[in-house]
Amino acid sequence: MFHAVRGDVEAAVASNNTYLTIHRLGVADRSIYDKYYRAARFWNLNTYALQTTFFIAFGRIFDRRSDSFSIQRLVEATIANPAFFSKAALRGRKRRISHIAGADPKWLIDFVDQAWEPTSACLQSLARALTPHVDKFKDIYRPIRHKYFAHRGAESQQAIEELFSKTLKTDVAEILGFLHTLLWAITEMAWNAKKPNLSDSSDYAREVTDLNNTIEEFIRSLP
Numbered sequence: 001m002f003h004a005v006r007g008d009v010e011a012a013v014a015s016n017n018t019y020l021t022i023h024r025l026g027v028a029d030r031s032i033y034d035k036y037y038r039a040a041r042f043w044n045l046n047t048y049a050l051q052t053t054f055f056i057a058f059g060r061i062f063d064r065r066s067d068s069f070s071i072q073r074l075v076e077a078t079i080a081n082p083a084f085f086s087k088a089a090l091r092g093r094k095r096r097i098s099h100i101a102g103a104d105p106k107w108l109i110d111f112v113d114q115a116w117e118p119t120s121a122c123l124q125s126l127a128r129a130l131t132p133h134v135d136k137f138k139d140i141y142r143p144i145r146h147k148y149f150a151h152r153g154a155e156s157q158q159a160i161e162e163l164f165s166k167t168l169k170t171d172v173a174e175i176l177g178f179l180h181t182l183l184w185a186i187t188e189m190a191w192n193a194k195k196p197n198l199s200d201s202s203d204y205a206r207e208v209t210d211l212n213n214t215i216e217e218f219i220r221s222l223p
Contacts, residue, residue: 001077002186004069009179011057016172017208019050021215035222055144061179062137071179075130078186079123085189087115093191115193126182129198133175140171180204 022043025032036043063070083089091104091112100108184203185196 001069001074002183005061005071005074006183008057008060009071009176009183012054012061013176013180013204013207014211015050015054015057016176017211018215019047019054021212022047022050022219025216025219032219035219055141058137058141062134062142071130071182072134074186075126075182079120079127082118082120082123085118085193087112087117087193090115090190090193111193116195117193118189118195123196126185126196126198129178130182133178136171136175177201177204180207 022036026036027033060068061071064072078084091108094100094108094111095104098108104112178198178201181198181201181204182196185194185198188194189196
């Protein structure tokens, strides 16, 4: 479940930021705009594909169908299974990744002794922090995903434009940043016995910066 959700979050982050970087460079640099113009059909198709990928992945992340892996279901499973993050489970993971066959080495004994163990009660904070992002997705982004990308409805162009008018780049960045940080916090609980810190989005910032720099470098290298 974790890896399925993480894959959708990574797809949403990559497609959204690539789409925005392409547009940002075209507006800011006339030479890049001219590159786009020379192959306009390709770039129009490319950006539409990125936008579609984003909304499909974004929808999957919050999909509450019983046969889907959603971020809500992942958080619920995390809360319901604190034993996944127990000292015993941590010891087992560290032994496997370090290929330890015999007795525990001292570094592992000390690490496990000092490890933090969560309870279901203290993990409830993950669900509380997720709720406003779920609500914003349902109110603004799910209708766009359903009516424009997942299914082609009969709504007028004006109705579609009204849906898009409610979106904000800052909202999307905030939601994606939270999702990335939440998954990072669960990873840190599992591998390093760290208490969740959902206010530290530094890993997300590094990820976005590296992605944007890579896309910009590629576009600027095109003839």
